[in-house]
Amino acid sequence: MSKTIKEIADEIGVSKQAIFKRIKREPLSTSLQGLMVTVDGRLMVSVDGEKLIKQAFSGGESSTSDNQLTVEVDDLVDGSSTKSEEKTAEVDGQNRLYEILERELQAKNEQIAALQAELSKERQHSREQAEKIAVLADQAQRLQLAQMQLQQIEDCVAPAEPERQQPEPPRRWWSRLFGK
The missing domain is CATH 1.10.1660 (Multidrug-efflux Transporter Regulator; Chain: A; Domain 2)
Incomplete structure (x- = not known):
């Protein structure tokens, strides 16, 4: 209340x-x-x-x-003596509680520090991976560009295939005769 x-x-x-x-x-x-x-x-x-x-x-x-x-x-x-004893017991209890809470707080602070360190490492790892991905993407673009340029060069430099001459169909005996 x-x-x-x-x-x-x-x-x-x-x-x-x-x-x-x-x-x-x-x-x-x-x-x-x-x-x-x-x-x-x-x-x-x-x-x-x-x-x-x-x-x-x-x-x-x-x-x-x-x-x-x-x-x-x-x-x-x-009755001051009874009250004093009660207060002493209460203060002792509060002191123990304070010590327990202080230890718990210290443990939590250590856990937080450990998690922050781990998070920092993860962030650094993520940054490194992102940088590697960016380098690989750049290399892939350059490779693709080089392949396209090579294809264009090949298209320009390579002579067109000469048309194959169809062998003449064999002459029939009457064309030989009439020379047609």
Whole structure:
């Protein structure tokens, strides 16, 4: 269930401005990314975000001394040793989570770097293949042009085949006789 900044401020006994100042500073601003959303012009904070804000006010310095006194009194009333142990356990859990996420992020970055290197090699290979294809296409055009020129030269230089003379048909006996 999401809450507004005003609702959280009322619960922990600080002003809305104090909360806004705190959530704009690091490391809280980074931790709250994705845990706050604006709905109908009101900033809504998720349950996890609410816990982080409350933790920031209970474990760190407040923006005013009145806020600091309110937090300290709340700690005493709630039983500071139990709350402190819970906070320590929660911080340890968050630290472990942070370490796990950091390792995962590093592994993903390494995977991305490896993929980028592989992609770079593939692009280089593609460029080389394209260059080879262009050279072969140029050579094919030159060969075709040379063949066409050779054919034209052969057509011009080669004498036309002389007409073969048909042998005279054998004379028949009467043409021999009459000499025709």
